[in-house]
Amino acid sequence: MNIQIIDSISGQPIPYSNIYFSNNNGLISNENGSFELIKSQLKENDSMHISMLGYKKSSFLINDFNDTLIKLVQTPIKLSDVILTNKKLSSEEIISKVVENIDKNYEKEFTENKIYLSRKSNSSTEKFIINKFKSTVPEINQSLIDSLLANLAKENNSGLETLAYYYRTFNDDIQKKIKIIKSRETYNKDGEVLESINKKMEEAFKNELKPDSYYKIKSGIFGGDLELDGLEEVDSTNTESIKKFQEKEIKEKDDFAKNQIRVINRFYNFLFFQKESPLNFILKPNKYIFSEPKIDILGNDLVYKMEAYPKGRGKYSGILYINPDDYAIVRIDFRNIKPVYNIKLLGVFVNIYQRDGKMILSKYDNEKYGLSYAKINFGQRAGFDRPIKLIEKNKNVKGRRKQNEISFRMDLIFDEKSITELQVFESRKISESEFENIKNKNDVIPDYLEEFTTNFWEEF
Structure with missing residues (x-):
């Protein structure tokens, strides 16, 4: 309930x-x-x-x-006046003590973490135009494209939840492991715009495909043909080639566990004491302006509260909550004050305009702090404006290999927002041998539900 x-x-x-x-x-x-x-x-x-x-x-x-x-x-x-005044330190002194106590305060050895991972996203299509359409395949014509576009959902909501045991150490050379207990997802199946178009066109295209033909997808952004990354020529007469291609598709869809590891790793890589963390308020304090520390209340505890603002090209500002007893950062709220990523090149643009959230660290049984809760709000706007060609080729005919061709220009702009949350229920230190004995093999993939029920945590 x-x-x-x-x-x-x-x-x-x-x-x-x-x-x-x-x-x-x-x-x-x-x-x-x-x-x-x-x-x-x-x-x-x-x-x-x-x-x-x-x-x-x-x-x-x-x-x-x-x-x-x-x-x-x-x-x-x-509140006692003594508590508020007996450790009156400057922001520089507090930051120095935080750095001094990092290794003592935070668990960096092998741990088993009982976690709940959630991602909710919303994508909306702002613009989707297909023009300059030409086709030598009768089944694929302008009326089919118009009908397809008219019936596609402009908005897609999705959700994914996972319960798992996640095993890690902060040594980057050691692969992280996961044992997924259960997972579920929900999404609007009619709202997958690109996949729907691709499937409709591919089915019609294959109906016209000769038994000994193969096909390519090209984009002529350099005045010539460019094969899009991740797409391959598949000879329909070569069963081994088809088998390998199908196996690759299955692996990409079913390799769910590795994807979840990557998502969880991203949270841990954001921790302020990680060398490559964008939240480098503590490791690179000279790049930030810190407010004077204030005494605040967090949960049941008194904490120092300080704001950090970048001096130069930094992209993130933050609010730090620091335990005055051991100088551990127990919470960070952060937000980007500049675009995280912005590129426009050759008909493609991507603008990551939002990445904000919070990270909470708590003490576990080993008396060291570990990540207990994290949340990241993400927003990006992207577009694609390029010519596309689908070409049927046949190597067993005289003359040119090209048999059929569909060409058009696609102009697409979409906006995507997501909220990803990680909650760590339990974290315990384990030995390296325990870690090595854990099999990094998972057969679980998400169960699809039209909507989420509320009993997902049962039996966990």
Whole structure:
């Protein structure tokens, strides 16, 4: 069941509240104050506790709890002046102490991480024009193209969720591993514009294809023919060639586990102490202007809060939350203040205009901090304006090999936004031998659902 935590007076959501149970497991509510409770995972006599600094702690017996709203009552916060003033440091001094304590504070050895990964995206087609259309294949004509474009969805929403055990170390030379427990996805099947067009045209084209012919897709952006990257000539008379091509397609679609590893790795590569992290506020402090530190409240703890703003060509600004006891950064909020990526070349443009989010680090059983929650909001706008040719060729005929040809110009502009979240429920240190004995083999691919249900975490 989905539950939301709200303020009892204002009715506003209380984000990032702490939820923990009698068995010492717990989670954090999202930015809307919501979380999912799976009663079947808990014992009938278990208790659930909700806490947030500034609010009275609430506790419930799982067996008696059936509400979808939890209202927390505000309580006054009394802070000692001694606590606020006994470590009055400058931003430079705090940053220096953060750097000094990185190795002591953060786990960089082999770990097993119990994770939930979620990605929700929305893509909208702003412009899709096909003109200068010519075809020697009767089944593929202008009326077919017009009908196809008229019936294609202009917007596509999709979602992907994965539960897994993720194994890693911060040594870049060692491949990360994953054991996927379950995964599910949802998307608008009618909204896959390019795939729909390609499938329709390919089916009609193959109906006209001679038994001993093959075909190519070309784009003449240099005044000649250029084979598009990732597309190959396939001889339809060579069964071994077809088999290899089909195996390649299957591998690309089914290699889901490696894709999930790449997505998770991207979060960890954003951690501020990684050498190549774009959030290099701490490792390259000379490139940033830091605000004077303020005392703030995060969860149940007092923290230093500082803002970082790039001096020159830096693309990200950030807000740092630092534990005053051990000088560990426990949270970073970041956002891009310049386009992350912007290119326009030879009829193609890509503009990544948004990448912002937050990263929360928590202590686990080994008393070192590790990533517990991360979120990245992503936005890009891209376009494609090029001539396209689909050419049937035959090497067993006299004269020129070209038999049929379809040519047109495609002018496409789309916008894509996504929210990717990672939650780490548990993290434990493991030995190198344990890591080596883990088989990096997965047979799980996402189950398709028309819409997500709320029992995804059951049995996990």
